Amino acid sequence: MRSDNSKIKEIFKDIVFTEDEIEIITSVFHKLNVKKGTILLNAGDSVNEQYYILEGCLRSYYINSEGKEFTVQFGIKDWWMSDYTAFFTGSKATMTIEVIQDAILYKITEKNKEYLYAKIPKIEHFFRVKLEKAFAAFQKRVLSDISKSAKERYLLFINTYPNIHKSVKNYHIASYLGITTESLSRIRKELLKD
Template identity: 55%
Template sequence: MQKCTIKQIFKGIDFSPSELEAAENKFEEIKVKKGDILLTPGQLVPFQYFVCNGCLRTYYISDTGKEYTLQFAVTDWWISDYTAFFTGDKSMFYIDCVKDAVVYKLSKESMEQLYKEVPQIESFFRIKMERFFGSYQKRILSDLALTAEEKYLRFVKNYPDIEKHIKNYHLASYLGITTESLSRVRHELAKK
């Protein structure tokens, strides 16, 4: 599996040699196998993860046992339970590996140090969080207003290479539909 460099993680930032070294020292590379779980509810969340390659998934299991997929993170995406990461609360979510992955973990303390040592990184993360927040709002709106077919087509557009790597029930739970509805949507689209 390919590795990522700091310049790939922080695309668009011109690092001085000392800034590059400071950033490299804050990340730890980990290899994750399909089925591995990085986070479970009730844990403290000291890290966020950059996905170099592969696929991770954030999900929640309700008291009734129903599973809700909140996010897939593919190449060049970040993933964590951000509420817990930023507040120090315990996690509400699971994060598991859907496709073998190489990820880089960054602790909150290391992130804060990087803000001081490489100020451009603070802007980088602010912009990422703004986009992340905007995409979550769009996701909520689509859950409220779009048909199952429209949700599916939006997913395929946003995650063009992931569908073949995930289980149908993961995709259905992400879209907020049943696996039967997902099958119907795919069948109808195939006829068009």
């Protein structure tokens, strides 16, 4: 229990909680040790959970009607992940979430999150700020996708994910960047010459 308490404090950095509040929080967050290759969410599923990544790496991806796979997001330490459109609207998932490096996660349901908002209002503020930052990051990514070259997008990717870009499969990175694996190889070779 005490180790979970320290993890809760790590999840909610900069917030001071009473011992009673920590007990409430630990009662609704559930720790998961998840192996590489595990699918946490499939497209078409109902989405009722959000995941905090304590360790490891996840990715969310979308498969279009032609069967082409697009990596939408990588999730690394201290990030939150879900299919947020489905999570917030009650629609079915359009994305799949896969564990691509063994992970330690903390999950919370929408119902339990609402419970925390009512019991500990400073948590609602915490999540609002996280959501604002996530929205800004997604908008920045969209603008990058429409305005930057593939090479510039790759450089931005390795700056955003400095600890995982070497251990993630090339086709995952290529699908995230919206390019072929051949183009990714060519970009990496060009960068080695620079």
